[in-house]
Amino acid sequence: MTSAFVDEFPHLLKNRKVLFTAFFCFIEFLLGIPCIMEGGIYVLQIMDWYCATFSLMLLSLTECVVIAWIYGADRFYKDIELMIGYQPGVWWKICWKYITPATITFVWLFSVTQLSPVTYGDYEYPDGAIVFGWMLGLASIVPVPVCAIIAILGEKGSFVQRIKKLVHHTDDWGPAVEKHRIRYLQSLQNSQESLDSVVCTPLVDVKNMSASQQL
Structure with missing residues (x-):
């Protein structure tokens, strides 16, 4: 995550990467304290219930679709070849385009159909904890469509023209070095x-x- 922030805001964080990483680790340390206290298992259960089975798989599916079908599996295949020096097996390309998205979709749909309010043993969580769990799960999903809508509104032309422009590479696309x-x-x-x-x-x-x- 720190690398993503540094890449997104290089003018602010490039020369302060060590300090920013230390600050980020400290914040994550503070956020992790509730999980190791006496009621930590109940907090951890909420996180597992609404994040691991809902938002994580949906984000993974979106990533697979974007890389394999929008960016292009062949282009991604060549990027990896350039980085590691040899061509990966064709099996990986098949996984990116078909097997992995299909598997994640099946597991995600099954998880959604079986989703119920969070419990831990015989303990039933209060409504406030359930709302918190949904907010926690949606926190990593909502920014994706929100940023997409902002980007679309910021472009000119018809809706189709805006989409085509946004899915194309920018002039500075490629390795930074x-x-x-x-x-x-x-x-x-x-x-x-x-x-x-x-x-x-x-x-x-x-x-x-x-x-x-x-x-």
């Missing part, structure tokens, strides 16, 4: 894929980047 970015662009061009946005950078630009890197 310049030498890694050069390799990334060259790899995509050498594979002769159909590229969008940043990936459509002409080969001459890559050569110029290489020349500037040598200087």
Whole structure:
């Protein structure tokens, strides 16, 4: 999570990463204290009941769909090849596109149909605890559609045009380190894929980047 914040706000946190990480760990330490107190098992049960079986699987399903079908399994496949130096097995691509989303969908739907108010043994939680559990579970889900709606409203054109623009890469997409970015662009061009946005950078630009890197 700290890396996500640093990547999202580099102008504020890049030079303060150690301090921010320490602060983040301290906050998480404070949030974890209720789980180790006398009634901690009841708090932990709420978290497991509404987060692990509801929001976590829904977020995982969304991630699989976005990576495999919107970003593209082939593009993600090549990104991994660039990072590890060899092609992963085709089995992984099949999992990303079909097996994993289908499995998560089945388990999530089954969990939703069996979902009931949280209990622990014979203890039944009060209504306030149940509301807190739902708020806890939705806290990690709600930001996704909210941010999507804000992004759509911030674009111009028809609804379809806005969606198409938002699912395309931005001009700064790719590795942050310049030498890694050069390799990334060259790899995509050498594979002769159909590229969008940043990936459509002409080969001459890559050569110029290489020349500037040598200087």
